[in-house]
Amino acid sequence: MPDRLAAVRGGFLRRVSHDADALFECWSAKEPKSLAVLTRIKDISHGLAGAAGIFGYPHLGNAAATVEEAVTVRLSGAGTRREVERSLERLLTGLGMSCFHQIEHVRRRADA
């Protein structure tokens, strides 16, 4: 059972790296404040927040939920671009750390 869970969590982290790329791409876009880009960031963060909870990564889930909240506030006309930016930076940092450490960890378990 632990091997099965390690595999499914590893699969989640591989997918998360695509989410990280997509989020980075969104934030680096020419019009990062546009409605379409913000909605895209919100959708990715929403999916990530839920999935991270399912697969046992609460810190990632919380960071993603914070981004979703910041974008929601921004889309409502309140909040600041900087708040979205900060939350996104925290999430992207968390994703990078988490992916790096966890993929290594899963690999070590598989090798063992």
Add this chain to the structure above:
Amino acid sequence: MLLLAAALGRAEAQRLDGFNVIATPDHPFGSASAERALVAAKRLGATTVAIIPFLWQANVSSADIRRGNDMPDDALRQAIRQARKLKFSVIVKPHVWVPDSWAGAVQPKSEQSWVTWFSHYRGELERIARIAAEEGADGLSIGTELAKTTQRPEWNEIIAATRAAFPRTLFYVAHNVEEAEAVPFWPLLDAIGVSLYPQLGADHDKIGRLAVMIAVTERLETLSNRIGKPVVVAEIGLRSAKGAAAKPWESAEERETSVDPELQAEVLADWIAVLDRPAIRGILIWRWFTDPAAGGRHDTDFTVQGKPAEDVLLCAWTAACRRSHLER
């Protein structure tokens, strides 16, 4: 066992997550092999099974709807008993089968045909309701995906008659969110049921499918708030096959293609993550067979048995992943 009504009525109560279970010819409900298959579902964390007696009519305009021969009364009783013995919450969910078509197209042509169709349907539903009540089923769907019938006034009487026969949770299963928003009789029922097979785009377009899933979920939440009833996603899934995200409802008979069990697992993970909202009280995956050897990595059916999607459900429905302390 917690009654379904209680589970639906309290936010903190047990969720209704599990499978639509289909009996295969060699593994009828009540058999030892069916028990093995149900125990395997239980191990994944499933708390609920939907049992599906089929009604049948020759074509979409026929008024002559009758019980199919796939699940006679004794078999239905056996199915409910076996699932209850294993401590599942049991939902009985009749489907209408129309050769070369589907339930959503059922539409008798004349007023007289409508009257006859509803009279026959009511007779069959009441019979099923009595069996479900006698065997202790927790919930009963009054119909599944009968989209062209739901504006008819006859449903009010059918609901009253079914309530008289079945004292526990009653719901209907809309074909999609659009039909769910148009159903007029939700206030007479205990929960909003819905099937979810919207087009999710190209297999690799995760962001596109998330946008669809979020939009659908937000509409269901709005509906739930407006009606004041919880939502149960009574059917959701896709084949473990390439191209399945574009047409999640498509069966293996409709299109031959190569396997893609990872796609099925990823899409179900996304759905479960997005549907994790207070208004949504349960998700029943389509589907799980009573054959314990069904599915497997080379199978392209909807079943998740023996496929990576099983592990996604295990993570979602149990604390197994959250307990595994792998996070650094």
